[in-house]
Structures are given as structure tokens and as C-alpha cells.
Amino acid sequence: MYNTRIHPYFSIYGRLYSKDDLLELGYSLIKEGEEFEMHIGGFILDWIDSSPTILVKTSGSTGTPKDIALKKEQMVNSALATGNYFNLTSKSSVLLCLPATYIAGKMMLVRAMVLGLDIHFVSPTSSPLEFVDRSFDFGAMVPMQVANSLSKLNLIKKLIIGGAPISNSIREELKGIDNSSYETYGMTETITHIAVKPLNNKMAKNTPFTVLPNIEISTDARGCLVINAPNISDEPVITNDVVDIISTKEFYWLGRFDNVINSGGVKVHPEHIEKVISNYMDIPFFVAGIADEDLGEKVVLVVENGVKEDIKQTLDTITDFKKFEKPKSIVVLKEFIRTESGKIQRFKTLSLLKT
Structure with missing residues (x-):
């Protein structure tokens, strides 16, 4: 009561x-x-x-x-x-x-x-x-x-x-x-x-x-x-x-902790990479790790409705990345999966890559 x-x-x-x-x-x-x-x-x-x-x-x-x-x-x-x-x-x-x-x-x-x-x-x-x-x-x-x-x-x-x-x-x-x-x-x-x-x-x-x-x-x-x-x-x-x-x-x-990427034995925080990239990009994106034969996991940049060639040019101009932080590849999706309050659901969005 x-x-x-x-x-x-x-x-x-x-x-x-x-x-x-x-x-x-x-x-x-x-x-x-x-x-x-x-x-x-x-x-x-x-x-x-x-x-x-x-x-x-x-x-x-x-x-x-x-x-x-x-x-x-x-x-x-x-x-x-x-x-x-x-x-x-x-x-x-x-x-x-x-x-x-x-x-x-x-x-x-x-x-x-x-x-x-x-x-x-x-x-x-x-x-x-x-x-x-x-x-x-x-x-x-x-x-x-x-x-x-x-x-x-x-x-x-x-x-x-x-x-x-x-x-x-x-x-x-x-x-x-x-x-x-x-x-x-x-x-x-x-x-x-x-x-x-x-x-x-x-x-x-x-x-x-x-x-x-x-x-x-x-x-x-x-x-x-x-x-x-x-x-x-x-x-x-x-x-x-x-x-x-x-x-x-x-x-x-x-x-x-559940976002940490282990790339070649180096633990990389995607949130830190996102802070770096956000100085150069203003479209929705996030950084994630996907399986890689050589590195275990590789860093990828997942972008919503972007032009891959333009994004690659932007990444090539960034000099603030530490070792293993620069995304190895770029994935463009039409639309991210979000919660009701607008947060990007990383893992559910990444699952779209397998469908």
C-alpha cells in the first residue's frame, strides 16, 4: 500500500x-x-x-x-x-x-x-x-x-x-x-x-x-x-x-561492452570511432564489427541512405583514426531498425545484412 x-x-x-x-x-x-x-x-x-x-x-x-x-x-x-x-x-x-x-x-x-x-x-x-x-x-x-x-x-x-x-x-x-x-x-x-x-x-x-x-x-x-x-x-x-x-x-x-570489436587482437570501441566520423558526416550511421577470416572481426561503417563512393572519399580524408579504427568496408542500408523512441537497434539492423 x-x-x-x-x-x-x-x-x-x-x-x-x-x-x-x-x-x-x-x-x-x-x-x-x-x-x-x-x-x-x-x-x-x-x-x-x-x-x-x-x-x-x-x-x-x-x-x-x-x-x-x-x-x-x-x-x-x-x-x-x-x-x-x-x-x-x-x-x-x-x-x-x-x-x-x-x-x-x-x-x-x-x-x-x-x-x-x-x-x-x-x-x-x-x-x-x-x-x-x-x-x-x-x-x-x-x-x-x-x-x-x-x-x-x-x-x-x-x-x-x-x-x-x-x-x-x-x-x-x-x-x-x-x-x-x-x-x-x-x-x-x-x-x-x-x-x-x-x-x-x-x-x-x-x-x-x-x-x-x-x-x-x-x-x-x-x-x-x-x-x-x-x-x-x-x-x-x-x-x-x-x-x-x-x-x-x-x-x-x-x-x-557488447559493442566492442576485437580486430586483430586489438579491442576497438565503435562509439569512439563514431565520435571521430561524426565530425565529417551528418547522415545516420553506426560502426560495428563483422566476422573476418584474417582479423577475427573487421570494422565496418553502416550508413543509412548514403552514397558509398562519397562516404569512402570522406573516410580517406580523416587522419584521426588509431590503428584498426578506420572502417575496412562500408555498408549502405535503405533504412535502420529503430526503437519507438528513435534509438538505432544495432544488432537487429546488422541482421539485415544476412537477409
């Missing part, structure tokens, strides 16, 4: 809502709202019921999507930690432009209800600020939304960005925008972000992630990040993210 407490200053579009009001609102959104509002209404009803847990779907970017149960008490703790880190106080204004079907959108609602924020909704399109004409204290976006909102991004004073890799071109653009933008590290199992790093300063490229309060980090035998955060998870969260820990509170993310 969970007794949901709603902050007395929680409001939607400036109107205060009590727990009783939310019951009526939830049903109204489900019955009469647009599709994205129906999901918001459904989550509100789940949040205020007596169950101590919420079922949340993982994104499926690194495996099959699955439902996991998160404790509401731990979701509250996550909201409090975010509020403390970003100095969000009651009556601060926040924009929800992510779908409430996944953890990032759900937690924006939780933060508003727990911290007493004034939340506004817009459809979670690829250009969410298109019709927005006012400023907000806080918001969250995925990189694709950021790329399509650069001219109006100053309307969100503090912006967290996650859900997919951020391209080098976006990183450069953010340095000239008059707001505070942060890259986040986290996952559904950690109830969104557990670490952030600023993106606006000129040294942002070499800045490590800094973990939020009450979180301890370490690595396992594979060099992958282990997160010990008793306020948000009953057990340590063992990730598949290879990291370089530089202090008890800071780390560099190197790449996914």
Missing part, C-alpha cells in the same frame, strides 16, 4: 491540482485527450493508486524491450535528487515534451508532482518547441529534438539531454546557446539519470560525467560500470558500459 503525496504547489499550466483533482484529470485525458495526453493520463492514474510500484518499459535499444517494476518511493528519491542538483524549487516551470510511455517522460511528471513544479505539456514530436513562445526553468529532450530546436533552445534555462548519443555538431552548437544544457547518463533501471555533464562550456568535450549525490560507482572485471545507489535501487546495477573512473564521483564513458 502506497500513500501518494502530491506537493501543494503542483500545477499544470498554472492551475493547482490536488490528488482528487488528478483522478478526474487522468480519466479526462484518457477519454478525450490526444494520444500523448492519453499516456500522461494513464501514468497519473497509476501514480496516485495504492500500488507501491509502477511498471515501466525499457527502451529496447540494447535488447528486447521488457517491463520492470520500479518502486514509487525510489522514483520519489530520484525526483528529489534531480531537484536538489538542478536547484528546482516549488513553482519552477517545466516542459514535458517526451512521451510518457517511457521512464524519462514519466519522471518529468513525478518531479512536478513531488517538487511542486508547474508543468506544461506539448506533443513529443521531433520539433517540440515549434509552437512554444514562453520560457521554462527545466526540460528534457532527446538529441533529435535538440537538433530541431536550436533556434529556440534558450527558452529552456536548464535542459537535460539523453536517450541517444549526442553528435559532435550538436555539441558545438550548444556552446553558443544561452542556456545550461547537460548530457545525462542513466537507464530505466536507475530511474533515469545518475550522472550528468555540462555541454555549454568550451571544455565540455573533455569533461567527465559527475554522479548525483548518494551514488557510488565502481567497475567489474570487464571494466563496466557498477552503480550502487540504495535510494533508487535495492541492488547494485551492473551495466554493460565500459568506463574510465577518475574519482569517486567522476567517470568517462568509453562505450558498450
